[in-house]
Amino acid sequence: MGTRLRAVRRARGLTLEELAHGCDMSTSTLSRLESGKRQATLELLLPLTRRLGIRLDDLVDPVPADPRVRRPIIRRDGMIIAPLAPEHSPISTYKITYTAGAADPPLKTHDGFEWLYVLHGKLRLRLGEQDLILHRGEAAEFDTRTPHAMSAAGGRPAQVISIFNDAGARMHTHTALE
Template sequence: MSNDQAYKEIAPRLRGIRDAVDMTVAELAEKVGVEAALAEKYESGEIEIPVSYLMDVAHVCGVGLTVLISGNEAHLKNYALVRKGKGFSVDRRKDYDYKNLASTFVGRRMEPFMINVPAKDPADMNFTTHRGQEFIYVLEGRLELRLDDNVLELEAGDSLYFDSNTPHALRGLDGEPARMLDVIL
């Protein structure tokens, strides 16, 4: 599925879940901290929908992130095993290759992702912010992580814990991608 198709498939779920909890676009936008016009664009499928926005909507509406992304309910309550190289692929962002490592677990308190971060020019880095906290552990390669005005270089074995409200962006270094575990709380 292309990224454009993913937006178009997720958008009606956003509208449906918002309608199901009896909220207007403006009310939801205020609760998740975005402009109503931006929330409307997400619901129309016009633009890329950040995973941070989906997490915020899921939290506010009391549903799992899996429901918004895939349309399916998580169903495992005891454990969720994800084999090497597997995981629920989150094809909604051009910048990174995300795999959710707990999409089938009901009642998650965190969202663990395996993320491949491509090499790119600094000018092509896209900053994001979202509520909560984040933990990154670099598995392979070297990673540049920008936190507001701070530029950090991490390599395999390095980790970072930070406030996700801080604008942050990533890129692989040395012309190579980096692979990391990212846990969002």
């Protein structure tokens, strides 16, 4: 807490003496607070936070957010879609499993770009007039305004990591209830 207090004081362009005087405390008390040699009390901290224009919470380490992504898996149209990023993340990232034997989906278009990487199996990527088979370890990037569709190839599931913009996320993850 003392390190944060010192950083805020310096950012405000105040000396130890100026801040201590403005809070009606001794310079040595403030110095000991900043160096961690004095226990902070509300009696000492409240005048300091008021004078610095900050909250008490600004002086303590924030509780780190839980980094785990806890979103439900989506099952639709022969795909198992596992979100890999929080719902409001600037990047939509999913692990998609295309099940074997599912009907070939129709070609679709939407604004944006898609990036994908094949983790397991073979992925059939129909992209405009092209009909491509991507193997494990291969990647692709394409403009999603080009008609495209993906499915498993070779009689086994294909698993990919897909990254796309919001329009692509809606296209891939919407359900009949939405």
